[in-house]
Structure formats: C-alpha cells, structure tokens
Amino acid sequence: MERVVGTVVRGLRCPIINQGDSIEQIVVDSVLKASEAEGFTINDQDIVTVTESIVARAQGNYATIDHIAEDVRSKFGDDTIGVIFPILSRNRFSICLRGIAKGAKKIVLMLSYPSDEVGNHLVDIDRLDEKGINPWTDVLTEKEFREHFGYNKHTFTGVDYIDYYKSLVEEFGVECEVIFSNNAKTILNYTKSVLTCDIHTRFRTKRILKANGGEKIYSLDNILAESISGSGFNEDYGLLGSNKATEDSIKLFPRNCQPIVDKIQQILNEKTGKNVEVMVYGDGAFKDPVGKIWELADPVVSPAYTSGLNGTPNEIKLKYLADNNFADLRGEELKQAISQYIANKDSDLVGSMESQGTTPRRLTDLIGSLSDLTSGSGDKGTPIVFIQGYFDNYTK
Numbered sequence: 085m086e087r088v089v090g091t092v093v094r095g096l097r098c099p100i101i102n103q104g105d106s107i108e109q110i111v112v113d114s115v116l117k118a119s120e121a122e123g124f125t126i127n128d129q130d131i132v133t134v135t136e137s138i139v140a141r142a143q144g145n146y147a148t149i150d151h152i153a154e155d156v157r158s159k160f161g162d163d164t165i166g167v168i169f170p171i172l173s174r175n176r177f178s179i180c181l182r183g184i185a186k187g188a189k190k191i192v193l194m195l196s197y198p199s200d201e202v203g204n205h206l207v208d209i210d211r212l213d214e215k216g217i218n219p220w221t222d223v224l225t226e227k228e229f230r231e232h233f234g235y236n237k238h239t240f241t242g243v244d245y246i247d248y249y250k251s252l253v254e255e256f257g258v259e260c261e262v263i264f265s266n267n268a269k270t271i272l273n274y275t276k277s278v279l280t281c282d283i284h285t286r287f288r289t290k291r292i293l294k295a296n297g298g299e300k301i302y303s304l305d306n307i308l309a310e311s312i313s314g315s316g317f318n319e320d321y322g323l324l325g326s327n328k329a330t331e332d333s334i335k336l337f338p339r340n341c342q343p344i345v346d347k348i349q350q351i352l353n354e355k356t357g358k359n360v361e362v363m364v365y366g367d368g369a370f371k372d373p374v375g376k377i378w379e380l381a382d383p384v385v386s387p388a389y390t391s392g393l394n395g396t397p398n399e400i401k402l403k404y405l406a407d408n409n410f411a412d413l414r415g416e417e418l419k420q421a422i423s424q425y426i427a428n429k430d431s432d433l434v435g436s437m438e439s440q441g442t443t444p445r446r447l448t449d450l451i452g453s454l455s456d457l458t459s460g461s462g463d464k465g466t467p468i469v470f471i472q473g474y475f476d477n478y479t480k
Contacts, residue, residue: 091473094118095458095466103144107134108347110142114468116355124472126356129392131471132348133455136366136387137327138467139338144316147308148333151315152183152323155307156279160188160300166271168194169289170281172204172238172245176381177281178252179328180304184279185253190261192274193249197224197264201282203377206245206264207233224264226250268292276300279307283324283383305383308336324383325366338364341388349390363389368453369445385452393447 098114101107111134119126156165165188170177172195185191197219198212199205212219215232224232226246235244246262253260263270268289271278277300280289286303293301305322308315318325318339325337345362352360366382386393455469 089473090476091471092124093454093458093472094122094124094470095464096468096470097465098138098468101138101141101467103141105142107139107142108344108351111348111468112351112355115352115470118470126352126358126360127472128359129361129475130358131361131363131393131451131474132352133363133365133451133469133471134345134348135455135459135467136325136338136341136364136382137335139341139344139364140335143338145318145336145338146329146333147312147315147317147326147336149179149183149186150332151312152180152307152334153185153187155312156184156187159302159306160277160279162189163277163300164188164190164192164275166192166194166275166278168268168271168278168280168282169196169201169285170249171200171202171283171381172206172243172249173381174241174243174248175328176326178248179332179334180281180307180323180326181249181252182255182332183334184307185256185258185260188253188258190259191253192261192263192271193253194263194265194271195246195249196266197229199376201285202379202381203371203375204238204245205236205376207236219266221267222265223267223270226262226264229262229264269296272297279303283381320387321383325381337366337382338387345388345390359392361390361392363393363448363451365448365452365455368456369449370453370457379453379456386448389448393451396444396446 096114096118098110101110111132115126115132118124165184167181167184170181170193195206198207198209211233217224217232229246235247237244250260250262261274263274265271268280269292272293276298278293278298280286280293280301280303282289282303286305290301290303305320305324307323308317309319309322311317316336318336320339321337323334323336326334329335341364345364348362349360352358352362363386365386367380367385369378369380369385371378451471451474454471458469459466
C-alpha cells in the first residue's frame, strides 16, 4: 500500500534525570521502550533529539550566585560595572544579575529599547514614534523613560523589568543606575569596565567597546568559563544558555556534548543495527507573532550532533513544479513526472528556481525548532524527541 504519512514526531517520556545518571543509557532505554510500547520500528536516518536541560542535569553543571559573584569580583574588582544589553527574562537572566550584583560595588544597567535582543518589549515601538524618540540615537535616563512611557508590564509575564532588575541589584545594597541606549559606546561615558550581556551580537559589542576606550571588557561567556571554587562551568559559553534552578542557583548550558551524541548513536546501532542520528538541542529558532519574542536565548540551537545532521535541506518546491514545469499534466501522469524529477534532482539546488521558497536553514536549526515545540517548556515531560521520515520526500 502506498505510504500516506510523511514525517512523524514523538515526544518521549523518560525518568526524572539527576546528577550522575547515565544520560546515554537513559536515552537509549527510553527510545527502545517507546518503540516496543507504541509498536513502531526504528529505521536508518531516524533522529533522536535530547533537550540540553537533562544533559546538564546529568552532568551536574550547576553554579550559585556566590560563584558568579566571585568570578565577577576577580575580573572587575571595585570598579563600577556597566551591565549592558541583558535580555528581559526571569528564567534566563535574573539569577545571573543577582550574582553579578553580589560581586559589584555599583552597577550602571543599560537596557536596549524598545525591546531586548530576543524581542521582549519594554515599550511598543509606535509609542517611540509618538514621542519623537529615535532609539538609535537617543539616550534616556530612567526618569526620562518613565516620563515618556510610564510603567509597562511585559505582555506575557506581567513584570515591569526595569523595576524588577533594579530591585535585584539593590537587594545586595548595591547602587543601580538605569539608562536606555542601543549604542554600546554610551556606557563608556559612565565606566570603562563593562560586562556585555547580549548573546548573538556579543563579539561585535566587545569589539566596539575595546576600540573606543573600554578597559575591562567581558561578556557573559567569559563568566564561569572555568570552575570557580568547585562550581559547574562551560568553557565555550560561560553563563550563556543558563537557566534558573533555584532562587540562588543556575543550571548552566551542558558541556562536552559531542561524546554523548556519538555514544547514543553507537549504542542504538548495536541494539538495532540501524544508523540513527542524534542531537542535543536547546531553544529553537522561531519568532512569536504576538509577543514578538525570538525564541533563541541559547547561544546555539544545538551544541552537538552526529555527522548525518550536517548541512541544509536540498528540496524542490512541489507547487512550483506543478504550476510551471508540469502545468499541463494532471493526476497520475503529474505524480509520476514530479516523482521522476525529484529522483533525478541535483545534489545542490542552491540558486535554482525549482527550490525557491524552500527553507534554507541548517538541518540542526530546523530540527531543533521542531523538537523544542514538541517537548515544550513546561510539564509535558518529554525531553527526548524521536523523529521519523524527516529525510523522506515525495518519492519514498
């Protein structure tokens, strides 16, 4: 019988992961158990994805605000610290800010506006137009910001992040001055010691600061890039990709993940005889149309993946073929013509009209988004995702 189902995605439940657990064995056991219970077979080019959270939990990659404070003090001493371009997030940044504040004497907190790097808005951009404010050139004090825009709560969280972040700093008796600017150089009018907290633009921000007189310039990937007094750490990303664990601790982004995905692939091959691709994923890479949030607060979508997930899709647009190349065909004749065209397509379709409108993103970014939406961020309890038929096309 002809196949009528393409890609199938299953969120898999597994035990609650704790420090010291064998994440490789738990993932393999969960996949095999699901296969048996749900009656599906495991095939070559199936994909197993594992959320970064349970990998970091198994590694015990945690740190406290005291560890953050110690690292901040070692880098900045008693200097006033410019903390610039943080994202607005209780989960992602609030605990980091508490640790930074605990290691500081004074903080100048510079927020980008009207929104942060990932789309969380402090104020609607239309209100800037109403007030005649240019966010690319105008620098606002906290008093000026309030006079123009008052108090605004986040669309989804109901939090006024200006007050919230300021209160986290002042909790430790640390003076906090808040300013608003999208120009990194602005902070150098207040201090030459800067911790830039942007994620995907951090290298450019650091370059600009250093070129314009910045002296002690660090980014979040430089904080906890090594263990501090026995803490967890991440040599590549430091605090980037971390999440709130408790009111005084964070779970860091997992480290050294490549051996983990390779081992899972190896064990599954030994158990099933099939070559299954494996990746660890964090945030997907999609934008919410209502809140305008770009869902990519992690430094990368995938910190590690097996070799079969390299590259981008090489696909042809079916509707283009139907409307152009084979516009005069119908029914079975059209189906056969399209199938034959796909079977004989070039190995690299970049630039061809037949591929226009297909998604030219990396496979790991696409699969990461698919996995992130499947597992969710709440109580679904499916931190492992099993994907079948992803590499199939119309001819299979």
